[in-house]
Amino acid sequence: MREMSIFFRRSPARRLTWHAPVLEALVVTALCAVLALLVNALRAEGLPLVQETEYQILVPCPETSGEVETLTGLNLTGAPTETLVLDARSRGAYESWHVPGARNVPYDYLEAVASATLRKLASSGAKRVVVYGDGENPDCGEHLAKELAGKGIRNVGFIVGGAPALTGDLPAGVRP
Amino acid sequence: MKRLYAWGGHPYLALPARIYLGLVFLLACYHKLLDPAAFALDIATYQLLPLGLINLLAIVLPWIELAAGLMLLLGLRTRVGALLVATMMAMFTVAVTLAVLRGLDMSCGCFASQGAASDPISWFTVLRDLGWLSLSMYVLVFDRDPLGLDRLFARRKPGEAVTHHREHRT
Incomplete structure (x- = not known):
């Protein structure tokens, strides 16, 4: 035990001086720099x-994601007010065609859904939210549905294939 | 202050702190040494340094981390290693704090590249860095070189051993 304690004994001659460690740290830094440049070469x-060209900085998109129901068609059961249909496509695509009664919530892959929109959805009184998007890969409808579910909206589903897949559910002559 | 400095428990605390910090820095430098290009991108993501300095830092910093980590782990020039670690931790803490304040949604890049996105920055990252900064300051001030190469070399030098012995008697 006495042998062990000698290792932990305080060095009595030691005083806190700063110039020597700082100098040695600078020397170590310089040596490291030389070695690093040599290895790099x-x-x-x-x-x-x-670096001559700007770095392409990739800041990850928000990845709020929740569990959603996968739907193969727009099967609206129950009272119309119980299901809220959201169109995740752009404003232009929505205006050219949308499911009657659907609200437009254009999905932006780089921006989170606005908190005002979330509040509106939460206070809509709907028991179920069905989202459809452009049906492409990736599908904006699926992403919107997952983001809504991840942010606390319950009973969210998305339609596989998006708006193009809804043609069978539409009245004759109406096409997405 | 003198009583605090003279407290006999410091060597017992500083030794594990020193070894822990050494391991942390060895772990931190590993991916940076293997892939300096990814580390350069990590530095660029913080948007703090001018373009001309990013690559230079990405090339040199991992080697300083390696040296400081080895110095702490082996107990070789421990105070110098602790000073290097403290300086780097101060830099990292400022960088992460500014990134959090600016709302950058990014990975820390401390132990893996941005691509992994496994260590997103937050106030917890700032707190963690402050903890490591405090630990390195503690080692810098209170470490007594137990179980290290410094102690080994000092004991092998007859002149220094006599000096220590005499001063300890007094």
């Missing part, structure tokens, strides 16, 4: 010392 995939 020898590397096949070494970086240029000065």
Whole structure:
């Protein structure tokens, strides 16, 4: 035990001086810099010392996601007020055609759904929310549905295939 | 203050702190050394440094982390290693704090590249960095070099050993 304690004994001659550690730290930094530059120069995939073109910064999109129901068609059961239909496509696409009674909530892959929109949806009184999008890959409807579910909206589903898949449910002559 | 500095428990606390910080820094430098290009992108994402300095920092910083980590782990020039770690932690804390304040939705890039997005920055990251900064300051001030190469080399030098012995008697 006495042998062990010698390792933890305080070095009595030690005083807190700063200039020597700072100087040594600068020397270590300089040595590291030389070594790093040398290794970088020898590397096949070494970086240029000065970057000339701007980096393409990729800031991840918000990934709020929740469980949603997958729907194969617009099967609106119950009273019309019980189901809220959302069109996740752009304003232009919505205006050219939309499911009667559907609200337009254009989905932006880079922006989160506005909190005002969420409040409106939450206070709509609907028991179920059905979302359809453009049906492409990725489908904006699916993304919107997942984001809504992730932010606390319950009973959210999306229509697989989006607006193009709804043609069978539409009256004759009306096409998305 | 003198009593605090003279407290006998410091070596017992500073030793695990020193080894822990050494391991953290060795772990942190690993992916940066393997893929400096990804680390350069990590630095660029913070949007703090001019373009001309990003690559230079991405090339040099991991090696300083490696050196500081090894110094702390091996107990070789421990105070120098702790000073390097404290300086780097101060830089990292400022960078992460500014990123959080600016609302950047990004990964820390501390232990993995941005692509992994496994370590998103938050106030917890700032708190964690402050913890490591405090730990490195503690090692810097209170470490007594137990179980390290410094102690080993010092004991092998007859002149220094005599000096320590004499001063301890007094």
